[in-house]
Amino acid sequence: MSQVETQAVGYELIETPSANNKVAALWMQNPPVNALSKSVRVGLIEHLNAAIADESVDVIVISSKQNLFSGGADISEFSGGDLEPNLPVVLDVIENSPKPVVAVLNGPAFGGGLEVALSCHYRVTFASNKVGLPEVNLGILPGAGGTQRLPRLAGVQQALDMIVSGRPVAAKKLPGVFDVVVDSPETLLSSALAFCEKVVAEGSKVRKTCDVQIDVSTAPKELFAQYRKGLATQARGFFAPERCIQAVEASVELPFAEGLVREGELFMECMRSKEARAQQHFFFAERAASHVKDFDKETPVRDIKTVGIIGAGTMGGGIAMNFANAGIPVIMLELKQEALDKGLALIRKNYENSAKKGKLTAEQVEDRMALLTGSTEYAALSDVDLVIEAVFEKMSVKQEVFKALDAVCKPGAILASNTSTLDIDEIGEATKRPEDVIGLHFFSPANVMKLLEVVKTSKTSPEVIKTAMKMAKKINKVAVLVGVCFGFVGNRMIEGYGREANRMMLEGGTPEHIDKVIYDFGLPMGPFTMGDMAGQDIGAFVRESRREFIKHDPTYCILADKLVEQGRVGLKAGKGVYLYEAGNRKPIPDPSVLELAKQVAADLGVAQRDISDQEIIERIIFPMINEGALILEEGIAAKSSDIDVIYVYGYGFPVYRGGPMQYADEIGLKTVYDAMCKYRDELGEHGKNWFEPAPLLKKLAEQGKRFADL
Numbered sequence: 079m080s081q082v083e084t085q086a087v088g089y090e091l092i093e094t095p096s097a098n099n100k101v102a103a104l105w106m107q108n109p110p111v112n113a114l115s116k117s118v119r120v121g122l123i124e125h126l127n128a129a130i131a132d133e134s135v136d137v138i139v140i141s142s143k144q145n146l147f148s149g150g151a152d153i154s155e156f157s158g159g160d161l162e163p164n165l166p167v168v169l170d171v172i173e174n175s176p177k178p179v180v181a182v183l184n185g186p187a188f189g190g191g192l193e194v195a196l197s198c199h200y201r202v203t204f205a206s207n208k209v210g211l212p213e214v215n216l217g218i219l220p221g222a223g224g225t226q227r228l229p230r231l232a233g234v235q236q237a238l239d240m241i242v243s244g245r246p247v248a249a250k251k252l253p254g255v256f257d258v259v260v261d262s263p264e265t266l267l268s269s270a271l272a273f274c275e276k277v278v279a280e281g282s283k284v285r286k287t288c289d290v291q292i293d294v295s296t297a298p299k300e301l302f303a304q305y306r307k308g309l310a311t312q313a314r315g316f317f318a319p320e321r322c323i324q325a326v327e328a329s330v331e332l333p334f335a336e337g338l339v340r341e342g343e344l345f346m347e348c349m350r351s352k353e354a355r356a357q358q359h360f361f362f363a364e365r366a367a368s369h370v371k372d373f374d375k376e377t378p379v380r381d382i383k384t385v386g387i388i389g390a391g392t393m394g395g396g397i398a399m400n401f402a403n404a405g406i407p408v409i410m411l412e413l414k415q416e417a418l419d420k421g422l423a424l425i426r427k428n429y430e431n432s433a434k435k436g437k438l439t440a441e442q443v444e445d446r447m448a449l450l451t452g453s454t455e456y457a458a459l460s461d462v463d464l465v466i467e468a469v470f471e472k473m474s475v476k477q478e479v480f481k482a483l484d485a486v487c488k489p490g491a492i493l494a495s496n497t498s499t500l501d502i503d504e505i506g507e508a509t510k511r512p513e514d515v516i517g518l519h520f521f522s523p524a525n526v527m528k529l530l531e532v533v534k535t536s537k538t539s540p541e542v543i544k545t546a547m548k549m550a551k552k553i554n555k556v557a558v559l560v561g562v563c564f565g566f567v568g569n570r571m572i573e574g575y576g577r578e579a580n581r582m583m584l585e586g587g588t589p590e591h592i593d594k595v596i597y598d599f600g601l602p603m604g605p606f607t608m609g610d611m612a613g614q615d616i617g618a619f620v621r622e623s624r625r626e627f628i629k630h631d632p633t634y635c636i637l638a639d640k641l642v643e644q645g646r647v648g649l650k651a652g653k654g655v656y657l658y659e660a661g662n663r664k665p666i667p668d669p670s671v672l673e674l675a676k677q678v679a680a681d682l683g684v685a686q687r688d689i690s691d692q693e694i695i696e697r698i699i700f701p702m703i704n705e706g707a708l709i710l711e712e713g714i715a716a717k718s719s720d721i722d723v724i725y726v727y728g729y730g731f732p733v734y735r736g737g738p739m740q741y742a743d744e745i746g747l748k749t750v751y752d753a754m755c756k757y758r759d760e761l762g763e764h765g766k767n768w769f770e771p772a773p774l775l776k777k778l779a780e781q782g783k784r785f786a787d788l
């Protein structure tokens with residue numbers, strides 16, 4: 079066996095089991111995910127040509143030395159890498175090889191990785207292996223023949239679903255794509271070599287995917303129209319999904335070569351879109367959130383074998399489920415057995431609902447419930463490695479809990495608070511171990527929302543921070559490290575959202591207009607609908623705790639407070655800013671609310687006027703961005719992309735805008751700065767109080783820089 083190493087593709091000559099044939103094995107080895115960087119593309123072409131020229135070689139195999147086949151094109155090259163030779167050129171060499179080329183998928187193949195396999199003449203893998211074309215999640219579409227080859231092998235409907243959704247599919251569900259599907263990875267290579275022998279023995283002409291005819295029975299007449307209808311709800315505001323449909327349509331309507339050209343045109347249309355920039359920004363932002371400067375490779379990580387949760391209410395129960403889902407035992411603590419029983423029963427109900435939807439088996443429900451025990455005694459927590467309190471949001475209550483925990487928990491146990499606004503430094507002062515105190519701010523529902531704000535205090539040790547960040551990944555959360563301030567990052571930035579909505583209603587805006595503009599901007603719902611869903615009394619509670627902060631301009635609170643005083647606390651009461659029919663969540667505008675707004679405005683001397691869509695967006699989104707700039711200046715968030723991750727995962731900010739800070743970079747910080755100055759100067763006292771641009775925003779705007787340049 080001779081092995082010729084080149085940059086990122088190994089070359090090895092191996093024999094088939096009967097030693098009758100020689101196989102040239104091309105091993106991709108470009109850690110961590112075998113991205114098809116230039117070195118891989120050059121290596122593949124070089125070794126393909128060498129294997130084709132080597133008369134002793136009968137078959138060529140392309141596979142991987144990594145634990146996956148390939149994660150696709152190198153996304154980091156999109157912003158200006160050297161794309162020559164581009165991937166379609168490589169696939170052309172593969173498909174036109176005179177010798178059979180067999181793709182041996184030893185692990186997942188995504189995007190261009192699957193496209194490499196599709197351009198081979200044969201494909202071998204194992205049943206549970208996953209493959210997919212997730213380019214749509216990056217705001218683009220498969221740009222190396224995937225939209226033309228996959229429909230030919232998997233059928234049009236299956237291909238359309240994979241390309242428009244971006245979801246991976248198990249190989250066993252793609253019989254038309256794979257020639258051999260073995261049960262387990264262990265027998266993959268030997269089976270693949272045996273298959274190579276068979277291919278050579280048959281001596282047939284190599285089978286090119288581009289020559290496979292589309293099976294039109296897999297493209298029912300209404301298929302594309304149905305998909306387009308679905309986009310309106312599932313892909314509202316996205317740019318790429320429609321173009322994915324057009325590309326697959328081309329595979330049915332055009333010959334292969336023309337279909338490839340059409341795919342290329344649509345690919346470039348997507349690549350040039352601001353949505354693609356935003357979604358590719360977000361791909362790296364999500365991963366960069368785990369790269370923090372607060373610890374390094376040498377910092378130890380504590381083992382989290384068991385967890386205590388204080389409070390078995392909605393939040394405590396949801397938090398506990400995350401750990402049970404990850405196989406980590408949980409001891410739940412409530413001072414009253416009844417509350418404990420109620421909490422555990424609610425968890426069971428949640429799991430049984432998942433089982434009814436087919437997401438869990440009955441056995442899995444029991445396995446998870448078996449990991450959840452409870453006690454009414456703090457002593458039960460003496461040996462846990464991490465405790466998370468989710469008790470009433472009041473400082474004195476939290477400090478009492480931490481004092482008790484400090485007395486019973488073993489040395490080295492991490493004490494975490496789930497508080498969403500309180501000062502965790504102050505909570506930690508109730509213990510003798512402030513270096514072991516941290517915030518773990520879960521978002522409700524805690525067992526569903528992926529975002530976790532990990533809140534470090536001024537005393538939290540690097541070891542505890544690193545342990546918390548690693549633990550978050552284990553319970554399938556996207557963790558963002560933030561500092562201590564009121565509302566940390568997410569809730570601090572959302573404050574302006576409700577404030578400006580209320581203020582604009584005073585100034586003549588209507589809830590339904592304001593909500594529609596923000597919904598059309600891409601948020602899951604507008605501020606008034608959100609307030610009614612969450613409960614207007616929650617908003618009043620937060621305003622009450624912020625009286626000090628907002629005393630200088632309470633105008634925007636008066637209307638909201640009056641509604642709460644009238645019992646209009648939202649959906650749960652059948653009336654809030656909107657009215658609700660029993661059992662129906664559809665908000666119904668209520669003229670009496672506008673009357674009340676008019677009256678409060680008159681009392682305050684606030685002139686009423688029509689408010690434009692643009693002003694609504696600027697006054698609700700720009701203060702959020704401005705607060706983000708202050709947060710960056712104060713070091714509460716380490717980088718602007720962390721803020722984007724918090725807003726997309728925690729508040730439903732549209733990923734096709736990349737998050738509030740990416741959106742600001744896209745429209746230009748000068749645009750944001752100038753608008754902030756305009757409202758500061760034109761909205762009287764209210765403008766002066768709330769629209770003063772952050773110094774960092776001013777500086778970057780003047781320098782023509784972006785938040786991403788920090």
Ligand code: T1G
Pocket residue numbers: 110111113148149150151152153154165188189190191193212213216218219220221222224362365366
């Ligand atoms: N390009 C560049 N870097 C990538 C990458 C990629 N395709 N995939 C991952 N990385 C980096 C990632 O940023 C992280 O870096 C590290 O690798 C580990 O990633 C022509 C144009 C493959 C399932 O969309 O889904 O092909 O943070 O933490 O959890 O049609 O990575 O360590 O510095 O995610 O084991 C299409 C994207 C590309 C797949 C592995 N492919 N990747 O998950 O590791 S476009 C994708 C993933 C394309 C063609 C088109 C996942 C993974 P760092 P990770 P993981």
